[in-house]
Amino acid sequence: MLANLLARMRYPALGLGLLWSLSAAADLKLNMPEGVTTISHQIYDLHMTILWICVAIGVGVFGTMFYSIYYHRKSKGAVPAHFHESTTVEIVWTVVPMLILIFMAVPATRTLINLEDVSKPDLTIKVTGYQWKWSYDYLDEGISFFSTLSTPAEQINNLAPKDKDYLLEVDNPLVVPVGKKIRILTTAADVIHSWWVPSLGWKRDAIPGFINESWALIEKPGVYRGQCAELCGKDHGYMPIVVVAKTQEEYRQWVESKKAAKTASLGSDNPGPAMTNAPGQPAPVTAAQ
Amino acid sequence: MSTATHVHVEHHDAPPRGIWRWLSATNHKDIGTLYLVFSLIMFLIGGCMALIIRAELFQPGLQFVTPQFFNQMTTMHALVMVFGAVMPAFTGLANWLIPMMIGAPDMALPRMNNWSFWILPFAFTLLLSTLFMQGGGPAGGWTLYPPLVLQTGNAFPFVILSVHMMGISSIMGAINVIATILNMRAPGMTLMKMPLFVWTWLITAYLLIAVMPVLAGGVTMLLTDKFFGTSFFNAAGGGDPVMFQHIFWFFGHPEVYIMILPAFGVISMIIPTFARKPLFGYSSMVYATASIAFLSFIVWGHHMFTVGMPLAGELFFMYATMIIAVPTGVKVFNWVSTMWKGSMTFETPMLFAIAFVILFTIGGFSGLMLAIAPADFQYQDTYFVVAHFHYVLVTGAVFSLMAAAYYWLPKWTGHMYDEKLGKIHFWLSVIGVNILFFPQHFLGLAGMPRRIPDYALQFAEFNALSSIGAYIYGFSQLLFVYIVIKTIRSGEKATDQVWEGARGLEWTLSSPPPYHSFTTAPEVH
Numbered sequence: 001m002l003a004n005l006l007a008r009m010r011y012p013a014l015g016l017g018l019l020w021s022l023s024a025a026a027d028l029k030l031n032m033p034e035g036v037t038t039i040s041h042q043i044y045d046l047h048m049t050i051l052w053i054c055v056a057i058g059v060g061v062f063g064t065m066f067y068s069i070y071y072h073r074k075s076k077g078a079v080p081a082h083f084h085e086s087t088t089v090e091i092v093w094t095v096v097p098m099l100i101l102i103f104m105a106v107p108a109t110r111t112l113i114n115l116e117d118v119s120k121p122d123l124t125i126k127v128t129g130y131q132w133k134w135s136y137d138y139l140d141e142g143i144s145f146f147s148t149l150s151t152p153a154e155q156i157n158n159l160a161p162k163d164k165d166y167l168l169e170v171d172n173p174l175v176v177p178v179g180k181k182i183r184i185l186t187t188a189a190d191v192i193h194s195w196w197v198p199s200l201g202w203k204r205d206a207i208p209g210f211i212n213e214s215w216a217l218i219e220k221p222g223v224y225r226g227q228c229a230e231l232c233g234k235d236h237g238y239m240p241i242v243v244v245a246k247t248q249e250e251y252r253q254w255v256e257s258k259k260a261a262k263t264a265s266l267g268s269d270n271p272g273p274a275m276t277n278a279p280g281q282p283a284p285v286t287a288a289q
Numbered sequence: 290m291s292t293a294t295h296v297h298v299e300h301h302d303a304p305p306r307g308i309w310r311w312l313s314a315t316n317h318k319d320i321g322t323l324y325l326v327f328s329l330i331m332f333l334i335g336g337c338m339a340l341i342i343r344a345e346l347f348q349p350g351l352q353f354v355t356p357q358f359f360n361q362m363t364t365m366h367a368l369v370m371v372f373g374a375v376m377p378a379f380t381g382l383a384n385w386l387i388p389m390m391i392g393a394p395d396m397a398l399p400r401m402n403n404w405s406f407w408i409l410p411f412a413f414t415l416l417l418s419t420l421f422m423q424g425g426g427p428a429g430g431w432t433l434y435p436p437l438v439l440q441t442g443n444a445f446p447f448v449i450l451s452v453h454m455m456g457i458s459s460i461m462g463a464i465n466v467i468a469t470i471l472n473m474r475a476p477g478m479t480l481m482k483m484p485l486f487v488w489t490w491l492i493t494a495y496l497l498i499a500v501m502p503v504l505a506g507g508v509t510m511l512l513t514d515k516f517f518g519t520s521f522f523n524a525a526g527g528g529d530p531v532m533f534q535h536i537f538w539f540f541g542h543p544e545v546y547i548m549i550l551p552a553f554g555v556i557s558m559i560i561p562t563f564a565r566k567p568l569f570g571y572s573s574m575v576y577a578t579a580s581i582a583f584l585s586f587i588v589w590g591h592h593m594f595t596v597g598m599p600l601a602g603e604l605f606f607m608y609a610t611m612i613i614a615v616p617t618g619v620k621v622f623n624w625v626s627t628m629w630k631g632s633m634t635f636e637t638p639m640l641f642a643i644a645f646v647i648l649f650t651i652g653g654f655s656g657l658m659l660a661i662a663p664a665d666f667q668y669q670d671t672y673f674v675v676a677h678f679h680y681v682l683v684t685g686a687v688f689s690l691m692a693a694a695y696y697w698l699p700k701w702t703g704h705m706y707d708e709k710l711g712k713i714h715f716w717l718s719v720i721g722v723n724i725l726f727f728p729q730h731f732l733g734l735a736g737m738p739r740r741i742p743d744y745a746l747q748f749a750e751f752n753a754l755s756s757i758g759a760y761i762y763g764f765s766q767l768l769f770v771y772i773v774i775k776t777i778r779s780g781e782k783a784t785d786q787v788w789e790g791a792r793g794l795e796w797t798l799s800s801p802p803p804y805h806s807f808t809t810a811p812e813v814h
Contacts, residue, residue, distance in 0.1 A: 080566040207524075207597070
């Protein structure tokens with residue numbers, strides 16, 4: 001709706017015509033995604049509640065101000081009043097905002113407590129941040145692998161057309177089941193990173209030497225994309241996250257195939273060095289040191 | 290009004306000529322001018338860095354710079370703007386205005402004043418020179434988080450030293466402000482009669498003295514971690530990288546108010562003048578400022594909601610942060626009430642002041658949203674945060690500085706600025722800055738992280754728009770430079786009063802004021 005409205009602003013006078021005609025068809029995202037986890041819905045609702053409260057206060061304050069700007073101007077012959085203080089008014093506009101804040105704090109507290117409740121998980125995955133890739137360890141299954149950007153360097157350097165998931169695609173996505181409470185442990189091997197998939201509703205810093213806990217219960221199968229959210233060096237923008245949520249049967253099959261593959265290559269079970277030379281690593285970016 | 294320049298009682302009644310006047314300056318007006326000119330130069334340098342950032346972000350893909358250089362630009366842009374542009378600009382205003390507002394001849398400690406200014410050009414030469422060193426400038430963000438910042442090349446010790454120098458300069462400036470305000474007020478100028486600009490600066494100076502040493506301690510620990518084998522922030526040695534974040538933000542959050550409280554003071558001076566009505570709720574403004582200053586010490590954790598604090602910590606920092614909305618709201622309500630039933634005119638300073646109230650409040654709203662800890666798990670480290678702090682720092686602090694420049698320039702130079710050009714500058718700035726920063730709210734909510742040189746295709750439209758706004762806003766500041774130079778050189782003669790509704794001691798002095806503001810203290814009733 002708003003995208004259409006913006007798209008209609010194609011006045012040549014604004015000099016933005018070309019830009020908007022490009023975006024007219026595109027689905028411009030203006031708001032936080034509602035997400036696909038229980039907690040992301042709560043966070044979205046909270047975000048919208050606070051946003052609308054702010055909008056209402058803004059309309060009131062700015063409305064009063066613009067009324068005053070329009071009517072109480074010298075060119076309209078306004079004569080200045082002399083009042084300059086009122087204890088009653090000051091108390092009112094201290095107490096009323098306090099009450100509004102308490103009204104906001106209640107759902108915020110409830111959501112926060114829920115967000116931090118990592119108890120009783122169905123499975124646990126450890127996420128480790130590296131400069132500049134992620135590794136995933138399924139602690140219950142013994143599966144572990146690296147996940148690296150798969151966008152070719154030609155696209156980054158504008159030598160090839162950019163595909164749909166430019167910079168948000170990886171070689172080995174994190175595969176998880178829907179309907180299970182997944183505990184996600186985050187840590188890092190070198191500098192601080194932050195693991196963030198907007199559709200899951202949160203990000204959590206990955207700190208070397210420390211382990212943070214978070215959880216997600218994904219409601220529907222799909223592919224959810226995110227990025228590192230803490231500046232971690234030159235390729236900070238090139239370590240995306242892709243989560244593939246599968247139904248529980250499909251997830252089981254995936255786990256079995258992974259385990260089978262691992263057993264098959266048992267002799268050469270050394271994923272680390274092989275992965276550091278992953279083909280997806282954008283070469284010119286790495287060379288920019 | 291006595292013009293002291295013609296009375297040869299002492300040799301320092303008139304300034305020496307040429308460069309020596311500036312190098313040996315002890316006069317508050319000369320030092321104020323130095324600070325303001327310095328900050329304007331830094332504002333333009335920091336602005337150029339911002340334009341490099343926005344040029345790279347105009348389209349997806351890498352076009353102009355490498356990711357490493359991009360990170361140097363974001364880091365340096367912030368350091369230059371915070372420590373080089375905004376803070377010295379407010380210190381410049383303090384130097385020019387506090388003695389004139391409280392009826393004093395000069396600042397209390399003129400030689401220290403000279404030193405605190407002249408440290409800055411050296412500090413920033415050092416900082417900017419790191420861009421040309423092996424490995425380039427600092428690229429770990431202005432927050433200097435370890436372990437990343439420890440990967441900085443040869444620039445690292447130079448960055449730390451320059452931060453130390455900036456801190457020393459700020460602390461000396463703050464000591465001077467406090468000594469001046471507490472000791473040199475004219476008879477009858479009780480604390481609760483001081484203009485709000487003086488009040489906000491008094492409180493700001495205390496914040497500076499309280500937190501700059503904390504930053505100095507933090508960066509020194511970085512230095513020893515890097516060069517002397519300590520492990521303050523190294524988990525492998527028993528330290529904690531997050532401890533640096535606690536130290537940094539214990540400085541960093543009051544720092545935010547160091548940059549905005551004097552802005553509140555400026556706006557509280559300008560709105561009553563052009564509304565021709567006294568400031569509404571003077572004493573509540575003072576109490577609100579003091580409350581904000583106090584609260585600024587207990588909310589630092591809201592910068593760190595995602596680092597893995599205990600639930601109790603997150604709840605505490607969320608509640609404490611939300612409470613800041615109350616005194617801030619009081620200020621906004623007081624400004625609107627000052628306008629209410631006034632007799633307003635809209636000269637350039639008033640336009641900037643009104644834009645400040647509206648746009649700063651929008652920054653306040655996004656600040657309130659960011660305070661809500663669970664929602665911050667989405668907002669943290671996205672363009673939503675970038676939009677938020679640029680609304681409070683650019684359309685907040687910088688707009689108040691622009692308002693202050695137009696408001697007091699006639700007093701300082703004795704010439705009126707070109708009102709028509711001033712208004713053009715205002716409208717270009719206000720339109721440009723909103724095109725620049727408003728779309729960044731959408732980018733952040735849609736999932737674009739901060740500090741990335743390249744981005745996914747869904748962010749392309751708003752980034753292009755934002756970059757266009759950046760160039761409109763950036764280049765319109767050159768008009769400001771032209772207006773200032775034109776005002777100094779020529780322009781209609783300003784009256785002593787300058788503005789019809791202006792009240793306060795500085796407007797009783799001639800325009801331009803005598804070299805030593807008040808050689809005899811005025812009586813204040």
